[in-house]
Amino acid sequence: MDSSVKVPRFLVVKQYLENHINTGNWPAGTRVPSENDLA
Secondary structure: OHHHHHHHHHHHHHHHHHHHHHHHOOOOOOOOOOOOOOO
């Protein structure tokens, strides 16, 4: 992938959330960070 291509912020956030959920970093019942915490 060309590093000069900007990835939309929402896709970066989506990938971050999915990675933490799928890897078990956030077990069931864990609250995800607020929008302000993610910014």
